[in-house]
Amino acid sequence: MTNSHGRRVHVWLRPIAVWVALVLLGLASLGSAYLPLNAFNTSLNLAIAGTMVILLWLFLMDLVGSEALVRLIAVAGLLWLSFMFALTLSDYFSRACEGPGDVPPATCVNQKTNRGAF
Amino acid sequence: MSDAVTALREPWPDLDRQREGVSVGIWLFIASEVLFFGALFLGYTVYRTLYPEAFRIAGAQTDVFYGGVNLLLLLTSSVTMTFGVDASRQERRRTTLVCLGLTMLLGTAFLIFKGFEYSADIAKGLFPGAHFPLQPPQTQLFWAFYWVMTAVHAVHLAVGVGVVGVFALILWRRLLPIESPGMLGVATYWHFVDTVWIILFPLLYLVGRS
Amino acid sequence: MTNAAIADAAVGTEPASYLEAGHTLISWLTTTDHKRIAILYAISITLFFFIGGIAIAMVRLELMTPHGLFLTSDAYNRLFSLHGIIMVWFFLVPSIPATMGNFLLPLMIGAHDVAFPRLNLLSWYLYVFGAAFTVYALLSGGVDTGWTFYTPLSTNYATGYVIAAAAGVFVVGFSSIATGVNFIATIHMLRAPGLTWFRLPLFVWGMYTVSMVMVLATPVLAMSLLLVIAERAFGLPIFDAARGGDPVLFQHMFWFYSHPAVYIMILPAMGVVSEVIPCFARRAIFGYTFMVYALIAIAVIGFMVWGHHMFVAGQSPLANLVFSFLSFIVAVPSAIKVFNWTATLHRGQITFEAPMLYALGFVGLFTIGGLTGLFLASVPIDIHATDTYFVIAHFHFIMVGGTVSAYMAGLHFWWPKVTGRMYSEAWARFAAITTFLGFNATFMPQFVMGWDGMPRRYHYYPDVFQAWHVMSSVGALILAVAYVLPLIYFGWSLIYGRRAPANPWNATGLEWQTSSPPPKENFLRLPRVEVEPYAYSDTDQVSGANNRMPVRAQGETA
C-alpha cells in the first residue's frame, strides 16, 4: 500500500488532474451552449458530458485498476441502455408524419421540418 | 466481538477477495441504476425529439447559475471521495474521516442550493399545472421531467449523504477497521450520483441558450 | 438404496442440520443463512400463490354465465387486476430464483453461503415491505387498472388504489434486483475449486442468466411505475395526451421490463427441468454447451422483443416489422432446448417419479406455449389475436404450464434435500397427472374462443362463448384441486414422511453430496470437482482418485 514514494504522489496527483479536466470540460460545455450552433449544440454538450463521465468512471472510480469482470459490468449497463434507446427511438422516428396523414405531428418526429431544431 | 475487529465477512476467504466481491456487487447495482435513470432519459429524449421548439422555450427558464455551482460541488465531492478511498486503502484514519466529512459537506451544500433553486422555480410558477406561465403546453413536459429528474437525483444524493455519514460514524467508532471493503461500495455509489448530475446538467440547464 | 448407505458413511455422524440452528421466530426472522431465507421466501410466495388463486377462482366462477353471477363489473375488474399483480410479482418472478435458487445455488457450487448474506435477508424484507403495500391496496378496495397499469387509465381515470399498488410493485422490484446482484456475485466468485464455467449444472446457469435479466430489466419497471405515481399524485404531465404526452411511451417502458420478466419466469424453470430430466433418464443432458448458449441467447435477445406487445398500440409499421423479426429469432433458442430435453431421453433408463412427470409435462406444455408465441409474433395474426383469450391461453401455457410445472418438479425433486423427508410418491404422481389434465381443460378452450374473437378482461361476454367459458371454469376447478394436493401431502411428509437419505434419486451435483437436510455450513469439507456435470451413465464408472462423485450403481437394484 504505502510502499513506493511514486505511488504516494501518483495517488494525490491523478485525482487533482482529473478534477481540473472535469471542471474545464464543464466550463467548455457551459460556454458552448451560448454559441449559436443550433443542431451541433446538443451533440457537443452530450459529447462533453460523455467524456466527463468516462473520465470520472475510469480514474476517480478506478475502473482502470479494477478487474475485467467489473469493467464488463460497467459496460453491460450502458449496452442494455442502448438496446432500449435504439428500439424505442426506431418506433418514434419511423412514425409517418405526412403522406396519408397517418399520424399527426403530436407524436411523430417530423424529420424534414425539425431537423434544424434538434 | 473480538477486540481486533476484523472486516472479513462470512463467505469470503480473505480481504482482497471480499473487496473484489464488494466491487462486483456495487457495480451490478450501478448497472441497474444506469437503467433506472436511463428510462428517465429515454422519456426526455423522446419528448425532446417530438417537441424541440417547446423544449427550447422551456429550457431557457432554468437557472444556469444553480446548475453550474451544483456541478462544481459534485465534481469536487467526487475527488474528495477518491482521496478518502485511497486514504482508507493506506489505513490513514484521520485523512479518511476528513475526506468523508468533506464529501458530506459538499453533498449537503448541493442539497441546500437545490432547495433555493426549487423555491425560486416555485415562485416563478414553473410547476406544471393549470396556469403554467409558458406556452405551448408541451413546455410542461420539459418541466415535468425537470422536477422528476432532479427530485429522484436529490433523493439519491440525500441517501448518499446519509450512507456516507453512517459509514463515517462506524469508522469513527471503530466498529469496522479503516480499510473495510465497504468504503469502496460507498464511494462507487457516490460517484454514480455525480455521474447522473454530469448528464443532467446539459439536458436541463443548457437547452435553448443559444 | 445401496449407494445411499455409502454416502452416509462417508459423511460420518449426522451433522446438526440448518433447521436445528435455532427454533425461535427471531432466529428465523434475522437469519442470514441462505437456506432459511429460501424457506421464508417459500412460505410467503405460497401464501400469495393461493391469494392470487382465490381471486381467479372467483373470476372463473363469475364467467360461468355471460351476464355475471355475483360480482359487479368493478369488483370483477379489481379481481383480475389483483390476480395479475400478485401472480406476476409476488409468486412467479420470485418463485424459483428466490426459493430453490437461494437454497441450492451455494450448495451446487460448493460454497458456504451466497456472496452477500445480509443483502439476501434485505431482499426478503423488501419483498415483505412491497407485499404490505399491495395487501393494503387490496384490502382497502383493490386497483382496477389490470396488472399493466396502462396510462391514461392508471394516471387520470382509475378510481382504485393505484399509487399503493404501484408503490408495492416498485419496492418488490428492488427485492429481485438484490437477489440478482447476489447470485451473479456468488456464481462469479464463490465456485468450488475445479468447478469451471462449463462444469456448472444448468440450474446454476439458469440462475446466472435470470439474475442478469432481473438486474438489468427491473429498474425500468421501477421508473415507469414511479412516473405513473408522479403523474397521478402531482399532476406532472408525463404521459398526459392533452399536454403532448404519449401513452405509448409508457407502454414502451413497461414492456421493456415486462417481456424480459416472462424470461425471468421461464429461465429458472428451464434450469430445473435440465436437472430433473437427466436424473430420471439416467443420461447426461444432450448438448450441454448448446443448452448454455441457448440460455444466454434467450436472456440477451429477450431484451429486444418487447414491441410485439404493442403491434396494435399505435406503433409504427416499421417498428412492428423489427420487433416481429426479433421475436422470431428469440424463439429459436427455446426450440433448441425443447429438442435437447427430448433427445436426453434417448437411450436412457427412464423412471417416472413425480418430478419427472412434472418435467415431461413442462416440455409438452412449453412447446405448445412457445409455438403459439410464434402466432403472436407474426403481425397480421397478432392484430386479430391480441387482447383476446388467445393471448391469455398463450401466456398461461408458458407461465402455468411451464414455470409452475417446473416449480412443482423442483419442489418434489429437492424436497428430500430441503426437509430431510420423503413425500408420498403415489399422491405426488396423482397430483401431477391431475395438474396436467386440469391445466389443459382450463386453457385449451381459451385458445379456441380467443381466435373466435372473445376479448380479454371482459366481465359480460357475448353468450356465443358461454360453452367455452364453462369448460374453462370446470378445468380451473380441477386445477385448483391439483394445486391444493401438494400442500397436503408435503405437510403430511414433514411429520410422518420417511427419513430421506443424502441422495435419494442417485443424482449428480454437489448438493447431493452433503446430508439431507444439509448442515448450516453446507459442506463439512469443501468438495473438489473433476468431472463433467450430469455424469450419469448406466455403466459403473469410477472416476478420479478421491472419488468425490458418488459411485453410479448399475441401475438401481431396488
Place this chain on the structure above:
Amino acid sequence: MTTDSFMTAASDYASEVDNTFWVLVTISGLITLLVASLIAGFSLRYRRGSSARRGPLPERFGHEVEIGWTMATLFLFLFIFWWAASNQLSALDVPSNALEVHVVAKQWMWRVQQPGGAREINEIHILENQPIRLVMTSEDVIHSLFLPTMRLKQDVLPGRYTFLWFTATKTGVFHLTCAEYCGTDHSVMAGRLVVMTAPDYARWTSAQPEADDLAHQGEALFFALGCSGCHAPTSSIHAPDLRGIYGHAVPLADGRIVTADEPYLRDSILLPEKDIVAGYAPIMPSFRGAVSEDDLVKLIAYLKSLSTARTLPSRQAGEDEVPTGAQ
C-alpha cells in the same frame, strides 16, 4: 348475435389472415406431435429395465444433430416471418377511394360520424365492397376498435388519430367491440358493424334524420365561431386564405414547409402559435376548449371541401370572387 357474426371472414384481408393462421396451426401441430411422440416413444422404449439398446452416442453425432435442428428451426421461423411480414406490408397502403368514417371513442361508447353527416352510436353502417378508412381518436383513455370478422383491431389513443382500413366483401351484421381494457364497463362497449348492399345502403342513408353532410355543418361552424371574420377573402384582417389549402405545402414563419394535412389543420385550430404561416402575424386565438372533437371533425371536413376549388360561399351574395390565395 350468432357465431358467424364473429367467425366469418368478411373481407379478402380476413381470409388471407385465416390462411396464414391455418398454415401456422398445421406447422405447430406437426411440431407438437413430433415432440409429444418422441417423448412418449422414448419414455416407452427406454423405460428402466426395458431391453432396448443403450450405450453412449458418438460425440460427432451429437453435434451434427444439434446444428441440424438449430438451422432447421431458424429457417422455418424465418419462412413464417417472411409470410406474415409480406401479409402485413401488403395491407399497409390504403386505397385512394376509401370512404372516411370518423370514430370517437369515449368511456364506454363509440360515436361514429359518416362522411354523409349521419351520426351513429355504437354502430357503423357501410356499403359492401367499398374501402372504408376509420379515422379514430379517443376522448379519455385508450380504447381499441376490434372487428373480429375483419380480423382487424387498432388501439384508439387520446390526443392523436389512429387509422384502420378494410373492404367488407360480405354483407350482414357483424360484431364490433372494444379490446383494450378501458375501465368499469369495458365489456359493455360493444356494437354492430352493418354491411349493406347498395340499395339498402341508399335507403338507410336517406332514412337518416336530415343532417347536412359534414362539410355543411363545418361551414355553419366556420361562421358561428367567427373564423370567417378573418379568413374570408372579403375580411379586412390579414389572415391566410383557406381555400384549396388541404394537401398543399404551407411555408411557415421559421422557414419550415409543412403539408396542410388533417393533423396540421387540427393543430392550427387548437394551437395556432405552433406553426405560424410565413408572412402573417400570430394573432389567431387558440380554440382549445371552445371546439369539441366533433366540431373539429366538421371544420376539417369543411376546409377539405374547400380544396375542391369550390369558391367560398361568402355571406354577402353577389360578391365577385377574386382568388387571392397566394401560394
